[in-house]
Amino acid sequence: MPLGCADSGNQLCVLPYQPNPIGYNMSLRRDMLIKLGALSLTPGGTNSNLLSNEECELFYRVSRFGAKMVYTPNAVLRHKIHPARATRRYLLDRFYWQGISDSPTLQIGEPSGYCAHVFKAYKTSPGIPYFLGWATWHRLKREPHREMMALTNICHILGTMREELALGTHSMVPGGGKLGK
Numbered sequence: 001m002p003l004g005c006a007d008s009g010n011q012l013c014v015l016p017y018q019p020n021p022i023g024y025n026m027s028l029r030r031d032m033l034i035k036l037g038a039l040s041l042t043p044g045g046t047n048s049n050l051l052s053n054e055e056c057e058l059f060y061r062v063s064r065f066g067a068k069m070v071y072t073p074n075a076v077l078r079h080k081i082h083p084a085r086a087t088r089r090y091l092l093d094r095f096y097w098q099g100i101s102d103s104p105t106l107q108i109g110e111p112s113g114y115c116a117h118v119f120k121a122y123k124t125s126p127g128i129p130y131f132l133g134w135a136t137w138h139r140l141k142r143e144p145h146r147e148m149m150a151l152t153n154i155c156h157i158l159g160t161m162r163e164e165l166a167l168g169t170h171s172m173v174p175g176g177g178k179l180g181k
Contacts, residue, residue, distance in 0.1 A: 008071040008073075009071075009073065010073050011073065012070065012071065012072050012073070013070070013071050014068050014069065014070055014071075015069040015070065015071050017059065017060070017063035017069070018059075021055060021056060021059045021069075026055065028062075032062070032065075032067055035065065036058065036061045036062060036065060037061070049097060050093060050094050050096075050097035050098075050101075051097055051100065051101050052097070052098060052101045053101045053102065053104075053105045056105040057105075088148065091148065091152060092151060092152060092155045093155075095152040095153075095155040095156045095159070096155040096156065096158060096159040097159060098156055098159065099155065099156040099157060099158065099159025099160035099161075099162070099163065100159040100160070100162060100163040101159075102156075102159075102160060102163075103120070103159075103160055103163035103164050103167060104163065104167065116168075117164045117165065117167045117168030118164070118165065118168045120160075120164045121160070121161040121164035121165050121168070124157045124160050124161055124164075125157070125161060127153065127154075127157045128154055128157055128158070131150040131151070131153040131154045131157070132150070132154060134146075134149075134150040134153075135147050135150035135151050135154070138150060
């Protein structure tokens with residue numbers, strides 16, 4: 001989740017592998033990190049983009065290795081949020097870039113190729129009119145938090161569609177080169 005909201009309950013539990021985990025408060029044993037290799041720091045958000053999901057590939061390696069990921073409710077996370085990140089514009093941008101970040105992450109262990117990517121882009125497109133209607137309805141009802149939820153869903157869908165179509169176009173060219181280059 002782009003806002004880092006996760007609650008797996010009040011009990012210590014083993015987490016099943018998921019392709020898009022939340023890693024904002026994670027720790028690894030040193031010996032495991034040495035065996036698996038370091039966390040990739042790309043793509044990583046910068047001032048020019050908000051790409052994320054650096055932990056996804058590491059979680060995949062942990063699961064392939066057969067190690068367990070454990071949730072502990074006693075872990076405490078204190079995260080200072082800069083005021084600029086609490087704006088409507090930032091949240092809409094963040095969800096758009098999360099859609100872009102999620103597409104390559106979800107390719108791990110999935111079929112690839114032009115048709116697969118175009119189908120994924122097409123499959124997400126009906127969500128746009130649905131959430132647009134939802135946003136309009138909640139705007140009329142003066143429920144800005146629900147309107148914002150709908151708008152962030154639209155931004156996520158648009159980011160996902162953009163990246164899926166880019167990945168599909170990229171896969172059309174032998175050797176993975178870009179068209180026109």
